[in-house]
Amino acid sequence: MYVLGISCFYHDASAALLKDGKIVAAVQEERFTRKKHDISFPKNAIEYCLKNQNISIKDIDHIGFYEKPLLKFERVLYQHLEIFPRSYKTFIKNIPLWFNEKLRVLKIIRKLGYNKSVFFIHHHMTHAASFLLSPFRKAAILTIDGVGEWTTTAYGYGDENEITLLKELQFPSSLGLLYSTITAYLGFSVNNSEYKVMGLSAYGDMNKKTNNYYEKLKQVIDVKIDGSFRLDMSYFGYHYGNKMPSKNLGGLLGGKIRKSNEEITQRHKDIAAALQLITEEVIIKILNFVLEDAYLGPEYSDLEIKNFLDNNLIY
Amino acid sequence: MVVRKMKWREFFNGLKEGPKAFGEDISIIINLIILSVVYIIGVGLTSIIAKILGKHFLELKIDKNKESYWMKFQFESRKKEEYYRQF
Numbered sequence: 001m002y003v004l005g006i007s008c009f010y011h012d013a014s015a016a017l018l019k020d021g022k023i024v025a026a027v028q029e030e031r032f033t034r035k036k037h038d039i040s041f042p043k044n045a046i047e048y049c050l051k052n053q054n055i056s057i058k059d060i061d062h063i064g065f066y067e068k069p070l071l072k073f074e075r076v077l078y079q080h081l082e083i084f085p086r087s088y089k090t091f092i093k094n095i096p097l098w099f100n101e102k103l104r105v106l107k108i109i110r111k112l113g114y115n116k117s118v119f120f121i122h123h124h125m126t127h128a129a130s131f132l133l134s135p136f137r138k139a140a141i142l143t144i145d146g147v148g149e150w151t152t153t154a155y156g157y158g159d160e161n162e163i164t165l166l167k168e169l170q171f172p173s174s175l176g177l178l179y180s181t182i183t184a185y186l187g188f189s190v191n192n193s194e195y196k197v198m199g200l201s202a203y204g205d206m207n208k209k210t211n212n213y214y215e216k217l218k219q220v221i222d223v224k225i226d227g228s229f230r231l232d233m234s235y236f237g238y239h240y241g242n243k244m245p246s247k248n249l250g251g252l253l254g255g256k257i258r259k260s261n262e263e264i265t266q267r268h269k270d271i272a273a274a275l276q277l278i279t280e281e282v283i284i285k286i287l288n289f290v291l292e293d294a295y296l297g298p299e300y301s302d303l304e305i306k307n308f309l310d311n312n313l314i315y
Numbered sequence: 316m317v318v319r320k321m322k323w324r325e326f327f328n329g330l331k332e333g334p335k336a337f338g339e340d341i342s343i344i345i346n347l348i349i350l351s352v353v354y355i356i357g358v359g360l361t362s363i364i365a366k367i368l369g370k371h372f373l374e375l376k377i378d379k380n381k382e383s384y385w386m387k388f389q390f391e392s393r394k395k396e397e398y399y400r401q402f
Contacts, residue, residue, distance in 0.1 A: 068390075070402035078372035080354075084362035091354050092347065106401070119398040122390045154388060167385040172373055222377040228384035233375040 002059055004049065006109070007066040008041050009102045011191050015045035017053060023133070025052040037192060041101075041108050057114045065109075067123040069102055071149035075171055083240035090241055123148025128165060131158035140294040141165070142286060146176035146191075153286070157294040166294060172239045173230045175282060178221065181236055181244040182275045186268050187258030190244060197272045200264070204273025213267075213274035216252055221278065226293075227286030 005016040008029070016026035025048065030036055032044035050056060076098070080087045101108075109118055121129075127143040141163065142155045152174035156165035180190045183197045205211040220235045233239060235249040250256050253271060258264075365372070378384075 068401050070400075071390075074402070077358075080358045081362045081365060082372040082375070084354075084358055087358075088351075088354060091358065092350050095350060095353075096346065103401075117399065120401050121398060125390070150389065156388065165388040165391075168388045169384055170374070170386065172375065173384065222379065224381070224383050226383050226385065230374060230377050230384050232377050233373075239373060239375070 001061045002053070002055065003062045003064060004046065004060045005064045005066070006042060006046070009039055009097075009105075011037050011039055013039050013042040013045070015042045015049050017049035019053065021132075025049040043112075046112070057112050060114060061116060063109060063114060063116075063118045064126075065105060065118060065120050066126050068120045068149055069105055071122075073098055073103060075147075075150050079239055087240040093242075122151075124151045124154040124165065124168070125163065128154070128156065128158070128163050131163060132161060134158075140290050142290050144175050144283065144286075146180060147171045147174055152176065155286070155290040155294055169228060169230075172233055172236070175229070175279060177236070177238055177244070178231060179275065179279060181238065181249070182217075182271065184244040185249060185253070185257050186264075186272060187260045187262060189260075198276060200269055200272040201276035202273075204266070204269035204271070204276075206273050206277065208277055211270055211274050211277070213253060213271045214277055217271070217274045217278055219252060220249070221282070223282055223285060225285070226289040227282060227284075229282055 001020055003018040005018070007014050013029040014027060015029075017024050027045045027048050028038070029040060029042040029045045030038040032048070033040070046057075050059075076094070080091050106118060124143045124145075127145065127148075128141045131139055131141055136158070137160060139158050140155070141158050142153075143151075143165075144153045146152070150170045151168045152171055153169040154165045155167060156163065158164075179194050179197070183194050184190050186197055186200070188194075188196050208214050220232050221229050222232070223229045235246055235252060236244065237246045238244045245257060255267065258268060
């Protein structure tokens with residue numbers, strides 16, 4: 001049985017082909033179009049996957065799409081309703097794209113000549129599905145990203161071939177988008193250079209007591225004992241515009257957004273370090289909570305859970 | 316004869332270019348007007364009414380009194396039919 005997975009219209013469009021539950025081909029569209037992070041429908045990537053197995057689109061039994069487009073569109077509309085009239089520019093720019101491409105995924109897939117089932121899978125469920133390829137029979141599952149439809153963070157558990165997600169945090173509170181916002185503030189490109197900020201943090205002050213920006217940056221996020229968090233959106237602009245940091249964030253961190261050609265100073269390195277410290281703190285809090293709350297079964301003792309964390313058995 | 320045909324074609328192709336560019340400009344203006352009307356009437360009115368009724372679509376502020384921000388996962392269903400849906 002062949003299953004084709006498709007992701008597109010957000011970032012890094014790609015296709016993956018599974019044969020009897022095993023990945024046999026996977027590739028990003030940018031490899032063919034030579035456009036970095038290409039978001040367009042991955043026609044070339046699909047063609048490559050099919051050629052790799054010497055099959056045609058008619059041999060595919062199921063197609064899985066990486067999110068539920070209408071649910072995501074609902075979130076986009078809610079953003080505009082909440083932020084009216086500040087979202088005017090984004091509305092004019094982005095809504096035509098929704099009607100031309102994002103809401104016509106099924107039509108575009110049918111144009112390939114494929115007439116069988118297409119599954120639209122909740123975005124964080126697709127992340128959680130990596131459990132199925134892990135060596136574990138049972139595992140606690142935690143997914144954290146920028147944003148899917150509404151979900152930004154979710155946890156649950158996997159048991160054999162079943163995945164259950166229990167709880168979630170929703171947009172606009174997102175650890176991924178916090179990281180992207182500071183990436184933009186530090187003059188790097190979003191959805192591309194977050195890893196540079198992570199690398200930069202190693203050159204900053206990683207001591208919570210002496211890093212001046214740690215306490216300041218903590219003001220933008222409220223973290224509960226169980227690791228759940230919410231962002232103070234007055235410091236952010238991504239929920240209504242294309243600029244991720246707001247003026248307030250510049251005020252809080254004592255400076256304007258760095259331009260990409262400006263020199264990187266110790267201040268920038270310390271801000272990156274503060275962000276890394278907070279990110280790690282939140283994730284560790286969530287992990288501890290998830291391991292308690294997500295059902296792993298009676299055979300997992302406290303000691304095994306401790307080993308689980310100590311040995312970095314995190315997929 | 317062939318040369319004359321080619322000249323006519325060139326002449327008409329030249330005529331097409333101007334209106335085509337003009338058409339593109341017009342379509343941008345019309346789309347902008349339609350989208351603006353949809354935004355102001357559709358989104359704007361709904362937003363104003365919702366704000367009067369105290370309805371919020373996004374959680375934008377920190378709530379210090381809350382014990383936890385975790386919410387029940389909204390998409391629990393495992394029915395196969397629901398995966399055919401885009402919502």
